[in-house]
Amino acid sequence: MNNELEFPIQMLHSRKLKATPTRTKLLKEIHAYGSAMPYSLICRKFKNADRVTLYRTIEKLVEKGLIHRAFSNNKETYYALCNTKCTATTHYHNHIHFKCTQCKLVTCEHLNEEVEISLPDFVVDKISINVVGICKSCK
């Protein structure tokens, strides 16, 4: 996926962030999880940590473009690692977020072609596409 993922400290430093235990652990946990990680699960991995610290850690890493909110409904938010093309403000949009109704996993899936959305008279800054269905493994 991303070579840098094995080096959370370098990832953090590249965005001028201090490599604190909570931050490096968060990056490692999300990476280890393999798909977009629900907040509730993140909490379980950090049950000894302070809730506010975790909150601010997530905010900061989202702000700096190291992770992103892959999926959100009114109940839960899922977090995923950004790929190397992500910057602090933009994310690639030739990928979509897929939520499987069977295994409940949220994954980032790449599309062969960029999605074309024609909205004349609108300025489009960011596109996010969520698909719900049944994933390859569960089908």
Added chain:
Amino acid sequence: MNNELEFPIQMLHSRKLKATPTRTKLLKEIHAYGSAMPYSLICRKFKNADRVTLYRTIEKLVEKGLIHRAFSNNKETYYALCNTKCTATTHYHNHIHFKCTQCKLVTCEHLNEEVEISLPDFVVDKISINVVGICKSCK
């Protein structure tokens, strides 16, 4: 937009729901608002009502396909009326939800062409597309 919108009672009855004051009011408020209505604003319109009743009213109308969650981030959810083509389980996906960073409004925008998303080996049930940018009016 939708003729039925002027008749919240009929809308409710068509889904075998009792036409209670909270339900008819919710449908009217969202319709009157014109774009996807943030939950915080809905609350303000219902400040005398019980919070749990409002919660259950929303749940029920979403479940029955009269309204839908047009947009959600980790902070807030936006609700919009479903069009007549919506059923309890599916929503049209030749429209997108647009959030304007200037006026903060979330609107449903129709696309001339259906969005094509090719995900071989996946079963696609529902596609939702959120676009962030600057709307026609603010540009």
Added chain:
DNA sequence: AACTAAATGCAACGATGTTGCAATAAAAAA
């Protein structure tokens, strides 16, 4: 080793999600 800017931990509060249960009201039946 000392310094400095940034991150953490804690307290504290507000908003939202969620359930159970008794009281109430809407729709249907008589």
Added chain:
DNA sequence: TTTTTTATTGCAACATCGTTGCATTTAGTT
């Protein structure tokens, strides 16, 4: 129209999450 049935409401109560301020601690630097 009145009664009956069944769904909805209101309230209490609790859990989770978002958010801020401030004092303490720590990472990266000098």
